[in-house]
Amino acid sequence: MKILFQTIQFIRSILPKDQKIKAMGVSVLLFINSGFELIGLSAMLPVFAVLLEDNMVEKYEWAEWLFNTFHLTDDKQLIILLTSLLFLVILTKNIAGLLITKYQSEFALGLYSDFAKRLHQIYYKKGFTFFKEENSNILVRNINITTQNFANQQFLGSLNLINELLILFTILIGITIYDIKVIGLLLFTAAPIFVVFYRYVRSKTIEMGLIRRQVEPSLNQNIFQSIFGFTDVLISGSEDAFRNEINVNVAKMVAINVKSNIYNLAPTRVIETSLMMAILVMNIYGVYSLGSRTELLQLLGVFAVAGFRIMPSLNRMVTYLNGLNQFKWTFEVLKPLAQEQKYTRKAQKEVVFKDKLVLENISYAYPDTPNDFILEDFSLLIKKGETLGLIGASGSGKTTIMNILLGFLRVTKGKYKIDEQVFGEEYEDDFYHKVGYVQQSVYIIDATLAENVAFGCEQSEIDYTKLERVLKRASLWETANKLTNGVDTRIGENGTKLSGGQRQRVGIARALYFDAEILFFDEATSALDNETEKEITASINKLSHTDLTIIIIAHRLSTLEECDRIIEL
Numbered sequence: 001m002k003i004l005f006q007t008i009q010f011i012r013s014i015l016p017k018d019q020k021i022k023a024m025g026v027s028v029l030l031f032i033n034s035g036f037e038l039i040g041l042s043a044m045l046p047v048f049a050v051l052l053e054d055n056m057v058e059k060y061e062w063a064e065w066l067f068n069t070f071h072l073t074d075d076k077q078l079i080i081l082l083t084s085l086l087f088l089v090i091l092t093k094n095i096a097g098l099l100i101t102k103y104q105s106e107f108a109l110g111l112y113s114d115f116a117k118r119l120h121q122i123y124y125k126k127g128f129t130f131f132k133e134e135n136s137n138i139l140v141r142n143i144n145i146t147t148q149n150f151a152n153q154q155f156l157g158s159l160n161l162i163n164e165l166l167i168l169f170t171i172l173i174g175i176t177i178y179d180i181k182v183i184g185l186l187l188f189t190a191a192p193i194f195v196v197f198y199r200y201v202r203s204k205t206i207e208m209g210l211i212r213r214q215v216e217p218s219l220n221q222n223i224f225q226s227i228f229g230f231t232d233v234l235i236s237g238s239e240d241a242f243r244n245e246i247n248v249n250v251a252k253m254v255a256i257n258v259k260s261n262i263y264n265l266a267p268t269r270v271i272e273t274s275l276m277m278a279i280l281v282m283n284i285y286g287v288y289s290l291g292s293r294t295e296l297l298q299l300l301g302v303f304a305v306a307g308f309r310i311m312p313s314l315n316r317m318v319t320y321l322n323g324l325n326q327f328k329w330t331f332e333v334l335k336p337l338a339q340e341q342k343y344t345r346k347a348q349k350e351v352v353f354k355d356k357l358v359l360e361n362i363s364y365a366y367p368d369t370p371n372d373f374i375l376e377d378f379s380l381l382i383k384k385g386e387t388l389g390l391i392g393a394s395g396s397g398k399t400t401i402m403n404i405l406l407g408f409l410r411v412t413k414g415k416y417k418i419d420e421q422v423f424g425e426e427y428e429d430d431f432y433h434k435v436g437y438v439q440q441s442v443y444i445i446d447a448t449l450a451e452n453v454a455f456g457c458e459q460s461e462i463d464y465t466k467l468e469r470v471l472k473r474a475s476l477w478e479t480a481n482k483l484t485n486g487v488d489t490r491i492g493e494n495g496t497k498l499s500g501g502q503r504q505r506v507g508i509a510r511a512l513y514f515d516a517e518i519l520f521f522d523e524a525t526s527a528l529d530n531e532t533e534k535e536i537t538a539s540i541n542k543l544s545h546t547d548l549t550i551i552i553i554a555h556r557l558s559t560l561e562e563c564d565r566i567i568e569l
């Protein structure tokens, strides 16, 4: 049961105040549900009593009251009346139970959506280096699958477990009041079998959870790599190798799911066996120690009713406990939700860029190699409106400088200033609005050309006049007109329906659409043939000598011909 306390503790740490209150509401509903269950169960007892005993009216006041109120004439009518009442009670309890389940599921799935949103936000706040270092498959799993697992298995699981425990506890108290011997029997026969079984399953399910945690992202990675690297896989003849890796991981998932199914189904059989054991012992006791068969029959009746409810309840308890154990690792993934304050950003300020960008005696080392300085005591001043070229050997630090200027990387020593403002977290939002960034491989989403240029805007929000203007400036207007549906043509995942040069132009048009004041080009033309490179360079040059500040990284000097200044690293 330690796992239940740990889970409740963890849930409390990651739920915001309003959700904690709602969660309490859900718990109260669950307790009401337990109450309904117990009413349903105890409503069976009078029916049994009537079936087993004669002359009820003379023996019990409640039977006499029913007889008089409903003008009954004999015991048969009492049986029918009680069974009908029992039916109504069970019907009401089940309808109420379903409504409560609906509410509870809506709340749990609401938590899933909230956790996914919050985790996504936290990851974004962790910034550029975090995304560069983390495995994307693990991040996808964390945001989408882990949050869902937690909401279903940990949150709902623990609530339901408490609910079942309450029901079980009340039934056991009822049985104790009725006949303490029955409880003794259960404790000495069914309980030990159940405890031994659960202990065995617990260690197995924790182990399975850890395997699942590791295999799921690897499997996704295998599949994604084989899909995105289709041409390389085909040409290198590594199709079988990729498929084998997929198969190995799928086989591991299959083995886990088979075991998981068995561990979730086995309790029914174990519990049934242990209850049968209790009945056996009870019969031995009854035959030799009880006065009459009727007494034994009544004892068995109580036991049967209790067993009828205890069995599925115990079964569900094991399933919930299995879930809690198997998905205990999700705590670690969702821990950042409990420390959300750690990731709060400074209030955002407007950045004024009228004159210059300055790198002042900066040094930079990547976090995983803190002693390896890529840049040391480096200074650079870029005037507003200037077109600056950066050239240098591979690995000399050009992209690192660009990422510092973009505000993605923070300098270890020295200062990065925009006019007189020292760049920091507080300027991020406004500064990102002022920059455009065209990389060697422009990121294209599976949407229309217009949506790719007006990146992140809903189709209805796109300014088509502006779109036409920027497409013309990026020399993409003619291409757009040749597409089946013009700018509203879908250009395929990763821009598969566009040429390399056209994809670069989408990047340029995007930067222009968002009125970037500073444009960064990182090897934007290096993957293109000479002719296309010339065309793109011409498009970039068309932009220079305007108010735009342009910083270009290139391998070929020819690309930088029109630059005001070229710096060689």
Ligand SMILES: Nc1ncnc2c1ncn2[C@@H]1O[C@H](COP(=O)(O)OP(=O)(O)OP(=O)(O)O)[C@@H](O)[C@H]1O
Binding pocket: 132, 366, 367, 368, 369, 374, 392, 393, 394, 395, 396, 397, 398, 399, 400, 401
């Ligand atoms: N995330 C990182 N963690 C650690 N080292 C890194 C990281 N990114 C780059 N480096 C190292 O920093 C150095 C400079 O890399 P950078 O990408 O800035 O060079 P570059 O001049 O742009 O190279 P290229 O022309 O080949 O793109 C390289 O030695 C590289 O290995």
